Structures are given as structure tokens and as C-alpha cells.
Amino acid sequence: MGKWNVHHLSDILDSWGIMGHLAGALLAYVQTLVPFVPFVVVAGANVLLFGLWLGFLVNYVMSVLGAITAFWFARTYGRTWVEKKLGKYPQLAKFNERLKRNGFLYIAIARVIPVLPSFAINLGAAVTKVKGRDFFLGTVVGKLPMIFLESLIGHDLLYFHHNKGRLLLLLLVFIILMLIGNRYKRKWFGSDS
Template sequence: MANLNVQHLSDVLNSWGLWGRLAGALLIFVQTVLPFIPFVVIAGANVLIFGFWLGFLVNYAASVLGAIVFFWIARHYAKDWVETKLEKYAYLNKINDKLEHHGFLYITIGRIIPVLPSFGINLAAAVMKVSTRDFVLGTIVGKVPIILLESLIGHDLLYFHQYKGRFLVLSALFIGLILVGNVYKNKWFGSNKS
């Protein structure tokens, strides 16, 4: 079913010509803020439209740009509101101190191992003590492997018969990353509630 969604989205965007290509990039950009369509579906459609490597670059550039724009907006316009929502989690102060000194490392790892969804990382980093430099560099470095992985999965999903082995290995890797992310999410956010 998911491969039909990738194919359908690709067909629709292709039918729009240049506007469809721009829409594919815009969907990735918007998806970093509002994940209404699974990233892997949009990434797969863009890979079909642009070809694998150019599609990967479009997915990567639009995702990084979307994360940085959302971070900037949240830091400048939503910080006070979000801080009031996070006040009830006293343990976040400990995390905040770590982010202040090791923001690049935590953002990079958070991008590769999905402890939080991408938009959650953007929002949390914006209201915490992560420097803009650490956020931007961690996002640039950390998004490379995960977007490459999701672009490959989206591509191989559509061409399952041709890339069945690689698809299964990549899917297992992706599921493994999600499971590791859930372990850390439960460790950090489940047992530390005040």
C-alpha cells in the first residue's frame, strides 16, 4: 500500500511539471514542521521524480532548510510559550545543561537515532540552551544518514522485486534505530517525570 502512495504522489507531482518538482521540495520542507505525510513517502516520490541522487539532495536540502527555519521561528516567536509548557518537567534542566555544552553531539545523534520526531528536536532545541551554531551543524551532519536511509527505503519500496534484499536490510536498520530511540525516549522522558 505504501508503495502505491509513493507511486501515486510521484505521478501527481510529475504531472505538474516544474511546479510538481517545486511542490515535492516544498512538501519535504513543510513535513519538517507538520508531519502529515510520512517522510519516507515524500522522499521516495522525490527520488522517483528527480532520480536517486538528485532526489536525495532535494530531500536533504529541503529538510535541513525546513528544520533551520522552524528552529529560528520557534526561538524568536514561540520560546516563552513553549517554556511555560515545559516548566512541569524539572529534569529538563539537567538535559538543558548538557545541551548547552554538547549541543552539536546531541542534535547529531538525535537526528540519526529518532528519540524525538524531527519537528520535536527543532522545537526542543529552539527553547533550550542549544546554540544556533550547534543546532545548524548537528542538523547538517545528522540528517545525511537518516535522509539517505529514508530515500533508499522509499525508492526500494516501489521497486521491491528488484531491491527486496536491500529493502529488508534497510527497513530492519530503520526499525532498529526507532527501537533504540524509543529506549532512550522512555529512559529520558518516561522515568524522569517530576
């Protein structure tokens, strides 16, 4: 979905008035549950629709609510089956115990530093021993900087000519976070887990 499509989507939603604004917010929620496009696309459309700061707030709140919904649904309906499967893998069982003791830290770090896609964090945490409270707090804290970064990137991509320098800096930060995330992924899920 390119720049024109984000503008077009934003224009359509804006033409619907308050219902379009509600639909834009709902897109951020649904995208968290079922990632059908990169979040930065939805974030960009909402930033156009609501403005930078309100768009960021809408993206953040709806993303957190979507993550909590996905966690609850997976924990309610899929946990028992996955726990049986995890028993076959001693490394995962060890990691699961770490999640039980330090769930907030792992969730917050995984949200700030993209160790796994957000969708995978939601579902993976739900079927492990991480406490619901740790998931919630880790999500609230960890999503804040990442959603802000994605909202700014979405905004600056749309207004590239005005924000080239900041966009390049934001993309550099994002790439660095991805590299750090890959290192954590190897550390947490590699052979030394």
C-alpha cells in the same frame, strides 16, 4: 498513502514539468514543518520524480531547511513561554543545561537515532538552551544518514521486486535505530536524567 498514490503523486508532479519538480521539493520542506504524512512517503515521491541520488539530495536539503525554519520560528515566538514552564521540572532543567553544553552531540544523535520525531526535535531544541549553531550543525550532520536511509527505503518500497534483500536490510537497520532511540529516550528523559 500506498504505492499507487506515491506513483500517482509523482506522475502528476512530473506532468507539471519544472513547476512539478519545485512542488515536489516544496513538499519535503513543508512536511518537515507540518508532518502531514510520514517523511518516507514524500521521500519516495521525490526519488521517483528526481531519481535516487538527486531525489535524496532534494529530500536532504529541503528537510534541513525546514528544520532550521521550524527552529527559528519556535525560538523567536515560543521560547519565553516554554522556559517558564520548564522551570517547574528540575529534571528538564538539568537536561536543558546538558543541551547548552553539548547541543551538537545531542541534536546529531537525536537525528541519526530516532529518539524523538524530527518535528519534536526542531521545536524542542528551539525552546531550550541549545545554541543555534549547535542545532544547525547537529541537524546537517545527523539528518544526512537518516534522510539517505528514508530515501532508499522509499525507493526500494516502490521497486520491491528488484530490491527485496536491500529493503529488508534497510528496514532492519531502521528498526535497530528505533530500538536504540527508545533506549536513549529513557536514558535522557527517564528518572535518572
